[in-house]
Amino acid sequence: MNLDRAVLAFAGLMILASLALGHFVSPLWFWxxxxxxxxxxxxxxxxxxxxxxxxxxxxxxxxxxFK
Structure with a gap:
């Protein structure tokens, strides 16, 4: 895995995690x-x-x- 894919995968994972937290825990996670x-x-x-x-x-x- 190169740096580009790692950054994009991390960003996607963080967005999905924040959406799940916002839905199931508190809407403040949408920030x-x-x-x-x-x-x-x-x-x-x-x-x-x-x-x-x-x-x-x-x-x-x-x-x-990211070179």
Missing amino acids: LTVFIGVNLLQASVTGFCPAAIVFRKLGVRAGCA
């Missing part, structure tokens, strides 16, 4: 979904992605988007 969406938008504009930095430090090899 996590908002935060993830804003982070994805800023990463597409600035190229800065905290998740990519963490995965890179964990040894995941770079893909074409």
Whole structure:
């Protein structure tokens, strides 16, 4: 698995988890979904992605988007 796929999989997992928590636990968890969406938008504009930095430090090899 390369870095691009790891970041996308992590973002998708976090969105699904926040939606499930918002539905079953408290609607306040939907703010996590908002935060993830804003982070994805800023990463597409600035190229800065905290998740990519963490995965890179964990040894995941770079893909074409995060070199």
